[in-house]
Amino acid sequence: MNLTLKIWRQKDAQSKGKMVDYKVTEISEHMSFLEMMDVLNEQLINSGEEPVAFDHDCREGICGMCSMFINGEAHGPDRGVTTCQLHMRMFKDGDTITIEPFRAKAFPVLKDLVVDRGAFDRIQHAGGYISVNTSGNTQDANAIPISKHAADEAMDAATCIGCGACVASCKNSSAMLFVGAKVSQYALLPQGQVEAVDRVKNMVAQMDLEGFGNCTNTGACEVECPKGISLENIARMNREFLAANIKG
Amino acid sequence: MSVLDSKVPKGPLKTKWTDYKNHIDLVNPANKRNIDVIVVGTGLAGGSAAATLAELGYNVKTFCYQDSPRRAHSIAAQGGINAAKNYQGDGDSTYRLFYDTIKGGDYRSREANVYRLAEVSANIIDQCVAQGVPFARDYGGLLDNRSFGGVLVSRTFYAKGQTGQQLLLGAYSAMNRQIARGKITPFNRHEMLDVVKVDGKARGIIARNLVTGEIERHSAHAVVIASGGYGNVYFLSTNAMGSNATAAWKIHKKGAFFANPCYTQIHPTCIPRSGDYQSKLTLMSESLRNDGRIWVPKNIEDVKAIREGKKKPTDLSEDERDYYLERRYPAFGNLVPRDVASRAAKERCDAGYGVNATGEAVYLDFASAIERYGKEQAKIHNIQNPSKQKVYDLGKAIVEAKYGNLFQMYEKIVDQDPYKTPMMIYPAVHYTMGGVWVDYNLMTTVDGLYCIGEANFSDHGANRLGASALMQGLADGYFVLPYTIGDYLSHEIRTGKIPTNTPEFDAAEKEVKDKIDFFVNNNGKHSVDYYHKKLGNIMWEKCGMSRNAEGLKEAMAEIKALREDFYKNVSVPGNANELNAELEKAGRVADFLELGELFAKDALVREESCGGHFREESVELDGEQKGEAKRNDKEFAFVSAWEYKGEPGEAVLHKEELEFNEIELKQRSYK
Numbered sequence: 001m002n003l004t005l006k007i008w009r010q011k012d013a014q015s016k017g018k019m020v021d022y023k024v025t026e027i028s029e030h031m032s033f034l035e036m037m038d039v040l041n042e043q044l045i046n047s048g049e050e051p052v053a054f055d056h057d058c059r060e061g062i063c064g065m066c067s068m069f070i071n072g073e074a075h076g077p078d079r080g081v082t083t084c085q086l087h088m089r090m091f092k093d094g095d096t097i098t099i100e101p102f103r104a105k106a107f108p109v110l111k112d113l114v115v116d117r118g119a120f121d122r123i124q125h126a127g128g129y130i131s132v133n134t135s136g137n138t139q140d141a142n143a144i145p146i147s148k149h150a151a152d153e154a155m156d157a158a159t160c161i162g163c164g165a166c167v168a169s170c171k172n173s174s175a176m177l178f179v180g181a182k183v184s185q186y187a188l189l190p191q192g193q194v195e196a197v198d199r200v201k202n203m204v205a206q207m208d209l210e211g212f213g214n215c216t217n218t219g220a221c222e223v224e225c226p227k228g229i230s231l232e233n234i235a236r237m238n239r240e241f242l243a244a245n246i247k248g
Numbered sequence: 249m250s251v252l253d254s255k256v257p258k259g260p261l262k263t264k265w266t267d268y269k270n271h272i273d274l275v276n277p278a279n280k281r282n283i284d285v286i287v288v289g290t291g292l293a294g295g296s297a298a299a300t301l302a303e304l305g306y307n308v309k310t311f312c313y314q315d316s317p318r319r320a321h322s323i324a325a326q327g328g329i330n331a332a333k334n335y336q337g338d339g340d341s342t343y344r345l346f347y348d349t350i351k352g353g354d355y356r357s358r359e360a361n362v363y364r365l366a367e368v369s370a371n372i373i374d375q376c377v378a379q380g381v382p383f384a385r386d387y388g389g390l391l392d393n394r395s396f397g398g399v400l401v402s403r404t405f406y407a408k409g410q411t412g413q414q415l416l417l418g419a420y421s422a423m424n425r426q427i428a429r430g431k432i433t434p435f436n437r438h439e440m441l442d443v444v445k446v447d448g449k450a451r452g453i454i455a456r457n458l459v460t461g462e463i464e465r466h467s468a469h470a471v472v473i474a475s476g477g478y479g480n481v482y483f484l485s486t487n488a489m490g491s492n493a494t495a496a497w498k499i500h501k502k503g504a505f506f507a508n509p510c511y512t513q514i515h516p517t518c519i520p521r522s523g524d525y526q527s528k529l530t531l532m533s534e535s536l537r538n539d540g541r542i543w544v545p546k547n548i549e550d551v552k553a554i555r556e557g558k559k560k561p562t563d564l565s566e567d568e569r570d571y572y573l574e575r576r577y578p579a580f581g582n583l584v585p586r587d588v589a590s591r592a593a594k595e596r597c598d599a600g601y602g603v604n605a606t607g608e609a610v611y612l613d614f615a616s617a618i619e620r621y622g623k624e625q626a627k628i629h630n631i632q633n634p635s636k637q638k639v640y641d642l643g644k645a646i647v648e649a650k651y652g653n654l655f656q657m658y659e660k661i662v663d664q665d666p667y668k669t670p671m672m673i674y675p676a677v678h679y680t681m682g683g684v685w686v687d688y689n690l691m692t693t694v695d696g697l698y699c700i701g702e703a704n705f706s707d708h709g710a711n712r713l714g715a716s717a718l719m720q721g722l723a724d725g726y727f728v729l730p731y732t733i734g735d736y737l738s739h740e741i742r743t744g745k746i747p748t749n750t751p752e753f754d755a756a757e758k759e760v761k762d763k764i765d766f767f768v769n770n771n772g773k774h775s776v777d778y779y780h781k782k783l784g785n786i787m788w789e790k791c792g793m794s795r796n797a798e799g800l801k802e803a804m805a806e807i808k809a810l811r812e813d814f815y816k817n818v819s820v821p822g823n824a825n826e827l828n829a830e831l832e833k834a835g836r837v838a839d840f841l842e843l844g845e846l847f848a849k850d851a852l853v854r855e856e857s858c859g860g861h862f863r864e865e866s867v868e869l870d871g872e873q874k875g876e877a878k879r880n881d882k883e884f885a886f887v888s889a890w891e892y893k894g895e896p897g898e899a900v901l902h903k904e905e906l907e908f909n910e911i912e913l914k915q916r917s918y919k
Contacts, residue, residue: 012826030522032661038527038777045775045830050821053829055315057488059528061657062413063319078660085660110459111827118436121316125428129421130380134300134726136371138378142335145389155382155407158414162318191380 001027001093005040007052008100010109013116017109019098029089033076034059034066036088053112061085061226064161067168068113069100074165074224082163082226102168106175106211117164119210120178126206127199128182130191150188157184159227166221166229172213177221179207180233187240197244204241252505252889252904255687256360261910265364268688269731273738280305283737284468284746286453288440288495290317290423292416292718293701294474296725299422302431304730306737309466310423310432311455313439313490313832318420321476321488322721325412326533326654328394328404329718331369336393340401342366347911349716352398352585353681353709354859354879355913356508356887358906360688361706368727369719373405375726379418383407396714397534398585398918404715409533409653415718419725438464439832440495441760443471443502443697446752450499450697454753454760458832461825463761465753467746470696470733473499474725477680477702479512481840481847482792483784485677486518486531492836493843496684496703504692505889505902507705508682509843510851513712513860514793515678516589519661520609529676530661532612532654534714537582537589539617539647540671544601544610546570551601561603561611561670572596580918587711587860588918590675591877594793597674604672613670618643675793679717681708681860682850685889685904689732690724693889698733700724705887710859764824767834772819776833779814783807783837783844791844795851796864803848804897811841845896850888853901856880872919881913 002025010017024040031039034056041051057065066083070076076086091097099113107115132138158181166177183200186192192199215234222231257268275283283306287298290312302308312320332345345366350357373391377383383405384392393402407414426432437458444452444467452467478493479485500506517532545551546568553559573592574581584592593610596602603609622643626634634642644667648655655666662672684692684699686706692699701721708716790803814837822828857866857877866878887904 028523028525030663031525032527035525035527039525042775042777045819045821048821051830053827057314057319057490058321058324059489060324060486060530061660062324062410063314063321063488065314065319080656081660085657087660087663089663114827117315121318121424121434121436124318124421124424129425130378131425132375132378133303134296134375134379134422135303136368136375136727138374141333141373141377141383142390146385147389148385148387151382151385151389154380155384155414158382158407158417159410161413162316185382186380189380189382191378 001029001088001091003027003091004096006096006098009052009112011111013108013110027088029087031088032059032084033070033086033088034084053114055114056084059084062161064163067102067115067163069102069168071098074102074168075226080226080228082161102164104167104173104212106173107164107167117162119212120162120164120175122210123175123179123203123206124182127202130186131195144190146189154185154188157181157188157229157233160229161227163226165224165226167212169220169224170213171218171220172216174215174221175207175212176215176234176237177225177229177231179203180237181229183237183240184233187236196240197247200237200240200244252685252902253687254358254904255689256358257688261359261363264360265367272731272735275734275738275741277305279741281307282744283307283740284309285470285472285733286311286466286468287472287474288453289320289474289476289701289703291320291322291474291476291701292419292721293725294472295320295416295419295423296722297472297474297700297729298432299419299426300726300730301733302426308426308432309435309468311435311438311440313437313458315437317423317434317436318417320416321491322416322718323413324488325718326409326531327396327535328406328411328715329372329415330396330403330713330715331373331405331719332366332403333370333373335391336402338401340403344401345369345403348399349707349713350709350911351916352713353711354916355709355881355885355908356858356906357707357709359908359910364728365707365720365723368723371727372719372722376415376418379421381407381414381418394535394538395583397537397583397589398580398713406535409535409651412718415722419722440498441835442498442756444752444756445502445694446746446750449695451746452748452753454756459827461823461828463757465748465757467748469737469740469743469746470698472698472700472729472733473684473703474701475703477683478840478843479677479680481783481844482677482787483780484521484526484529484788486515486529489528492839494836494839496699497839497843499684499692499694499697501892503694504697504699505685505891506683506846507685507887507889508850509847509890510791510854510861511681511710511859512677513586513679513681514590514675516586516593516675517612517673518676518678519658520604520606520672520674530657531676531678532658532671532673534586536612536651536654539650540582540612540614541571541616542573542582542610542612543569543571544596544603548600551603554603555605577918584918585711585713590793591862593675608674609672610674611670612673614647614666615670618647618667621646679712681705681710681712685887689735690729691732691736696736698729700729710861763835764831767818767820767831768822768824770818770820772817774817774819776818776820776830776837779810779818780833780837780840782810783841786810787844787847791848791851794862794864797852800848800852804845804852807841807845807848808897814838814841842896846890846899849897849899850890853888854884856884858884873915873917879915885913
């Protein structure tokens, strides 16, 4: 198929960006979206132009590095996938595809489609851990039974890949789904409950400091999340936060 | 005498590690505050090492090329992590895990290292549970296990099909705790481009800030390389696009010996390639082989009909199918080790039985597992005479719970529903057992320079067993390196801060800058990928699943010629002082173009078949094992450690003889 691409080009964080049109031809429906971008870049290099910078790494939907906003949706039109797992069979010959970076105040653009998601890391530094030494001198792994239900729910929350699609999809650029998932994972496990009060307070404080917006329950984040992280996690974080503030 | 000293402690195997720990020198907490350690790579090995070293009190700097440590490619490991917990009571023990690992590695690993790995394995699970890793559990609330290829017990712990992700996020959380305390300074989007040696000791690195292009100097009392394997030398592999050998190769060029580069694992269950544009291959976890049965049609007519779309695989009756692993290896069946399964798939496809258009695919079928689980569930739920559909629905739910994310991933990529039609799979490059040579302390042949995880060579011999990579990465990082490096650093307490304004740093920085300037000013005509794909093709054709002397000699000459062409004609757009992905790739491919040649040379020297290294000249000629790989213990029971001498083809071989005191060397048989 032949396609027209409208791509955000921006030299660096300081420069102003703009949309630029490109044409690609003979794109196979079996290609992934990023393989289509590879074709474009090879074309640009061979004609002496600068290739489009975009983040990507594992290309199997788990590292969370790829981050494009395609036709107005984080990771494009398919559901439950990252951009690297989006395949060209989702498009038609002759389509025009708009490709932008994830946009949020807390995610400044570094170049073209590459953004800085360091804010997510800093939220994790604020409390995304259990304070246990890595000496290995802990109790036996089976010493505390955990119900299968709780373990499965914690796992569902823990599958977040930290890509930032939730933030990019939210009209308020809220990071509540991301933070809610981490808070939930620990809140659901006995190991995480010891520090629950401080954790939720510190992570929420850092989230606000980074300039993420608040949640107004539109649910866009849940729809666009490639890993299907549920809104329940936001509700659970709100409960944890309220409880933490009552407990002091 | 060999220049290699493995420094394996004396004494009985079972007490070596304990005795060693009791007798090493320690650093007192006040002195640890004055000691700096650099860790390059933040996957399971690097992340866990950084967290533990920081926790002990050292000042740690971590480096990764990704935008966050959480994205290292350990995250993509699916199936699980082994540990000799014996929770299932099926006869597992430290000794058995040790034995399985040595045997699985085809008797080409070091006994003492492997025993230590098995010994600390159980602790890893305790540690990870304490960190909040949500492992799968049974209805009684205890940890669940599954079995994996090449073994007869269930010792693999897992978190759905995302075990690597959960373990990495555990290590990342431990790092975060230390970052918050100021004990780890993370340098993300940074790439190490050289190591700096002062008076023979590793004293720092030169790194490039991948956003600004700035070249930075960082000093430390010890440097730890945890940068993963070199599978991307094949261009197509299951590694991440950015996975590279640059850190490991740069230290090799500065004096660290490189061991067994020809030991590569070609994983049997990957999604077959679909076209020339393909950028990477996707693994389907080996755990699928627990429930999936591998087959091709028995009759070549059916193969043709399937390729032409006239027949579907589900049209074939049981006796029209060749379950070739079950046929050839009745004892282990679909659970033979990876190298055996891969070669068997290649054998069938080479014989013309491949089931897709490229002729390079076999089926992985879940129909009988769905039926088996369905019947079991019907019994549990007391459903009398369930309909076929009911059995299917019940069974599908179980398979979905076990492998749901893998099935979904397959469907997204291939556009076929694996619950209804068998998956198509084919082997792909997945892991490299070879790597930087290290002694028992995980130190390379350069003082103060350590190498851990997949980047080193030490524990998997010539073939790695499933679910052992995660085990080794975390064992090295959490439980081994923090002790062994302390012994070295105890002699550094009087050294003081290492200055970076010295001639050694000047020289290393100049070398790095010159190379970068060369690339951005080289007005060539081909992209970096053009060369990477060509290299990958040579590697796959001549250094792939089966190798012979003639092909390997050709590979060496072709890679050398390709490298010369690369330096003349490669084109790198953009500038040095900006985010420039092509420049990053150019440096990595330049290193692969050297490593590939040494790889072929190593494969040429090893005139035996062992593990993932299969030499066509070395097969069993008769008897029950006819046609199977033939190892040669008399001449080749050694580690090949290569010393760099200016050109990869001129590297000098040093042999570390492998001694087996606990285990009798046997022909591996999975029949």
